[in-house]
Amino acid sequence: MxxxxxxxxxxxxxxxxxxxxxxxxxxxxxxxxxxxxxxxxxxxxxxxxxxxxxxxxxxxxxxxxxxxxxxxxxxxxxxxxxxxxxxxxxxxxxxxxxxxxxxxxxxxxxxxxxxxxxxxxxxxxxxxxxxxxxxxxxxxxxxxxxxxxxxxxxxxxxxxxxxxxxxxxxxxxxxxxxxxxxxxxxxxxxxxxxxxxxxxxxxxxxxxxxxxxxxxxxxxxxxxxxxxxxxxxxxxxxxxxxxxxxxxxxxxxxHMAENAARVSALRDKLIFGLSRIPRSALNGDPVNRLPGNVNFCFEGIEGESLLLLLDDRGICASSGSACTSGSLDPSHVLLSIGRPHEVAHGSLRLSLCEENTEADIDAILKAVPEIVTYLRNMSPLWKDKVSGKRAFVL
Ligand SMILES: Cc1ncc(COP(=O)(O)O)c(C=O)c1O
Structure with a gap:
């Protein structure tokens, strides 16, 4: 896991x-x-x-x-x-x-x-x-x-x-x-x-x-x-x-300083890898950021589906605060930074600690792009965007 x-x-x-x-x-x-x-x-x-x-x-x-x-x-x-x-x-x-x-x-x-x-x-x-x-x-x-x-x-x-x-x-x-x-x-x-x-x-x-x-x-x-x-x-x-x-x-x-250095290096590798997914965007301040926090929006997918498929691969993540999971409302945090409802629904939060390893990051970087592609291929909304019937937001 x-x-x-x-x-x-x-x-x-x-x-x-x-x-x-x-x-x-x-x-x-x-x-x-x-x-x-x-x-x-x-x-x-x-x-x-x-x-x-x-x-x-x-x-x-x-x-x-x-x-x-x-x-x-x-x-x-x-x-x-x-x-x-x-x-x-x-x-x-x-x-x-x-x-x-x-x-x-x-x-x-x-x-x-x-x-x-x-x-x-x-x-x-x-x-x-x-x-x-x-x-x-x-x-x-x-x-x-x-x-x-x-x-x-x-x-x-x-x-x-x-x-x-x-x-x-x-x-x-x-x-x-x-x-x-x-x-x-x-x-x-x-x-x-x-x-x-x-x-x-x-x-x-x-x-x-x-x-x-x-x-x-x-x-x-x-x-x-x-x-x-x-x-x-x-x-x-x-x-x-x-x-x-x-x-x-x-x-x-x-151990704060050494943990922060280790964890933020893993975080930055994850952010770099995930930002290569087309129509994705990092949420939050890229510089003044918690050492372990990675939060992305991926256009054209539902965060919940992404979480379930990550869980199938043994990866525990979140699509918002634990208190709001189970509710269908988009996160008030993502709305507050100006993400449209549609995009806010496709968010993924990965929060790391000093026990995470490079191998964890590699596994996440393999799983997320594959799952995003899989979900987009099944999405009529995504197909409309690709064909030009609807505009991309990100
Ligand atoms: C910023 C922040 N404040 C308050 C809380 C609530 O803390 P507790 O779960 O201990 O009640 C949380 C928990 O997620 C939090 O992240």
Whole structure:
């Protein structure tokens, strides 16, 4: 099997699995219990918090554990919105191609009287700090802009955006779910107030994440109950998953530069090979791009058919975000960069990690052109295009 869907989820690392097993077998007490078994679990929890904080330049008390990236996004945005509303600020700036965890939360807030402004992301799928600066108003409560896009891999100028927000006194949240463990993060140097993480995108377990909130930025509870996480997130902490997350993030961060060099070389070989397919186009920023992301549109095919035929050859890929697969709507990300509906349906995302090999890339580069040709030969739409009855789009 060739796994090329690391943006959907990653295989758990040995270090993460070992840390989890140790916790489940030895440190399985409730961290709120006073006897020593509980206190050992509490130590494991706080040790993980310290290590995760260190990986992003935060202090441990600025880290709140959540059930994943979605919850962290929800809590970050709701917290900043409430804080703004108390000061009469109800304007929120974001982008058109955020993850649904952000966009759907913003939709809810619109229903609650907030005004949401989604900045256009242009053909390359990015925004500039200048765009953000021009959009900020007196009543802006929050800027929420992702660090890197999960579908097309564009890496956004987060440091510049952070600087603008800090200068103008506006809270800045970034969804760093696709960036953490792959790109350097320093919340202080980058002027980030709120940041979302999810362990399963960097070889940690699923169902665990964290929200960094700069000291002084109060969090609103989404889950009421006990006083865990300094009263900001009720529920007995999932200590094994948290320990696994810390081990995975530390490992990813300590090998970041060498992994990025290796993976981006594989990515560039894949991009070069796929761009030779006629009527194909790379999606996303060719330069400021996640090391492992390859995303193409192929005119005249259905992404789903391509995925099924790749699966027959043992290749795991995606045609958009995992959350939207199963829906027939074209990806909002591809529409946001101006791809027409018809072309957006023919997209393929291959997301690599350091475990992929040259042989994987060669196999993908053999399979994709063959399958694209096969599907096009069966497509009446493609035949109309070739005969000139319909125009090509790409
Ligand atoms: C950019 C981004 N944000 C948020 C999420 C949601 O994270 P989780 O699956 O941990 O809830 C994802 C997951 O695909 C993502 O890619």
């Amino acid at each position: 060739i796994y090329a869907d690391n943006a959907a989820t990653t295989k758990m690392s040995g270090a993460a699995a070992n840390a989890m097993t140790a916790c489940m077998q030895d440190t399985w007490g409730n961290p709120s219990s006073l006897y020593s078994l509980g206190q050992r679990a509490k130590e494991a929890l706080e040790d993980a918090r310290e290590r995760i904080a260190a990986c992003i330049g935060a202090s441990p008390k600025e880290i709140t554990f959540t059930s994943g990236g979605s919850e962290a996004d929800n809590q970050a945005i709701r917290s900043a919105a409430q804080l703004g509303a108390r000061k009469g600020k109800r304007h929120i700036i974001s982008t058109a191609f955020e993850h649904h965890a952000v966009l759907h939360t913003l939709k809810r807030l619109e229903g609650e009287g907030f005004e949401v402004e989604l900045l256009p992301v242009g053909a390359l799928g990015t925004v500039t700090a200048q765009q953000v600066s021009e959009a900020i108003r007196e009543d802006t409560a929050l800027v929420t802009i992702m660090y890197a896009n999960n579908e097309i891999g564009s890496v956004l100028p987060v440091s510049e955006i952070g600087a603008v927000c800090r200068e103008r006194g506006v809270i800045f949240h970034t969804d760093a779910v696709q960036a953490a463990g792959h790109l350097p993060i320093d919340v202080r140097a980058q002027n980030i107030d709120l940041l979302s993480l999810s362990a399963h995108k960097f070889h940690g377990p699923k169902g665990i994440g964290a929200l960094y909130a700069r000291q002084g930025v109060p969090l609103t509870n989404l889950i009421e109950g006990g006083a865990q996480e300094r009263g900001k997130r009720a529920g007995t902490e999932n200590v094994p998953a948290i320990a696994g997350m810390a081990a995975a993030l530390e490992e990813s961060c300590s």
